Amino acid sequence: MGKPCRVFYVRTFVGDFPSNLSVYVDEYGFIVKVASGIELSSNCEVVDLTGSGLLTLPGFIDLHVHLRDFNLQYKETIGSGTLAAVSGGYVLVGDMPNTNPYIDSVELLLRRVELARRDSYVDYSIYCGIPKNTKLVEELLRNQHLFIGFKLYPEDLRGKAEVISYILQNYDGLFVVHAELPEYALRGSIRELSLRYLDRPSWNELSVAELLRSMGGRARLHITHSVHPSTPIKCKSLGITVDTAPYYFMLSSEDVKDCWSKINPPINDLISKSLIFKNVIAGLYDAVVSDHAPHTYDEKVSDWRLCPAGFAAIEVTSRIILTLFTKGFISHHILIKYLCEGPARVLGVQDVFGRIGVGCRASFTVVDLNREGIARVRFSKAPKSGLDGFKYRGEVVRTVVGGEVVYDSGEVLTRPEVRVFGRRTSS
Ligand SMILES: [Zn+2]
Known part of the structure; x- marks a missing residue:
């Protein structure tokens, strides 16, 4: 009809x-x-x-969200998460695969796509996790219409190096990276909550970017939720795109007082926050993401060592970027770059998103x-x-x-x- x-x-x-x-x-x-x-x-x-x-404006795009669902419906569903997205002005989201069950196969991608078609309030894209073996990768590469790119987590660098290398060599699409080294990201905190950034130092990001670039291949590397101020400049020289998230330039470790501000990578120190803010207003990032990562009240008020990282940010992120624009920190070109054109280009959908034009x-x-x-x-x-x-x-x-x-x-x-x-x- x-x-x-x-x-x-x-x-x-x-x-x-x-x-x-x-x-x-x-x-x-x-x-x-x-x-x-x-x-x-x-x-x-x-x-x-x-x-x-x-x-x-061209509809906003958030290329990094966690809509949960499947067995984590108590935290969020595609329905509730995309209601939040549309209220923030978003028209397309890139959903991460660390759901339960974890999305790393054609079968689960098909289930997810069906769910999104049924429940989503905005257009939808899903990333695929790094599978266990190259045979699964081959099947995924025959079904690239189902997913927007691969997503790499720190733990993948431990034990899946062969699969990562295979993807980088054989896939020329988007490869989004949570850039922390597993030896730092997977160990428990040994200091207090506000100092977690010392246990998981932000320079990890530069090491992971160089490591993946040194592996060669054709994939389009993208560092997400960047927390080190040098990353956008370093990555530009490596041909890697980069996004950051608002809490890395709105909050510093001094603001981290309870689990509501616990996120990964951890919020950095005051100097890094100031430098990332300078990067943001200089337009150095390819996109700004929410990394919308909802958890329940009970989960977030548990012991800070055990409580899950991440918080629900999709309803505030676009409003922060709009505020930077209305208060004169960024031009409309940078506003559109961060919320429209930039994420469309990173996702490889710039022919249909990011501007108001025919087609x-x-x-x-x-x-x-x-x-x-x-x-x-x-x-x-x-x-x-x-x-x-x-x-x-x-x-x-x-x-x-x-x-x-x-x-x-x-x-x-x-x-x-x-x-x-x-x-x-x-x-
Ligand atoms: Zn995330």
């Missing part, structure tokens, strides 16, 4: 200045025509996204640049985040996914027909 043709009136950046555009959308949720100004149309249903102080998914994020608010968790199952209380300026007021207004002024209106994006293909 096709929807009628729709035209969206948007006010968006064209070059350096906001302009009005008429964006025509087909029944499949893709843009078929973009015209300057407001074109009156008698044939199409009109959705007017313009208004005082409102700006429409792209009709997915937009409408922001009110004057509206202020206080960050808190509303849609995630997690009770709170380590960045709750942040006073932001720049509110997500509407989110359009594939030509449907899904989120409007604090309410979720509908669940759209979502698409699952694997490597260079859609389904």
Whole structure:
């Protein structure tokens, strides 16, 4: 059943200045025509996204989230996690494979994709974990439409070197790296909670980047949630893309007082926080991610040595980046780089995401640049985040996914027909 043709009136950046555009959308949720100004149309249903102080941006993308589900539904589901995502203006998420069961096979990818098609409120991509043997890799390489890339965890560097090498040699897609050495990442903390960064030093990141680059191959390496200030510059010279997450430039070890701020890699010292912030405003990263990692209240109030790392951040991350823009720290070019174009390029979906153009998914994020608010968790199952209380300026007021207004002024209106994006293909 096709929807009628729709035209969206948007006010968006064209070059350096906001302009009005008429964006025509087909029944499949893709843009078929973009015209300057407001074109009156008698044939199409009109959705007017313009208004005082409102700006429409290409839909936001978060390339690093943990939506849990499967046997971890008590923490989060694809449904609840993508409700949180759409309320933050996100239209596409990259979901990590460290679920229970762990996703490292075609069979589990198929199960996950089916679940996402059924429950997700935004377009969806899943990463595949590093499998146990090269035979499984071969089967995965024949089914690249099911996943957006591989994800490497520190423990994979211990015992799966042969499989990693095989992937790097035989796969020329995205290879996302949690860049810590296992000898540091897998040992218990020997100091107090706020000093975990000394047990898991951030220079690990540079070592892992160089180690993987030295293994050669064709895969596109990407370091995620970077916590060392030198990483973006070093990685640029190595041809590796890099993202970071807001808590690494919003918090320092002095702010880590309980498990709500326990994350991996650990939050770094004050000097690193300041330098990462400088990197962010200089536009050195390819994307900013939430690393949305929800846990329950009981899990987070247990002993800090045992409590799980990570917190629910997808509802605050885009609002922090919007605040950097409204307060003049970053230009609209950097805003769009971090939340739209950059993650689209890293994921290899820049032909359909990251801009408002013909052939792209009709997915937009409408922001009110004057509206202020206080960050808190509303849609995630997690009770709170380590960045709750942040006073932001720049509110997500509407989110359009594939030509449907899904989120409007604090309410979720509908669940759209979502698409699952694997490597260079859609389904
Ligand atoms: Zn993560």
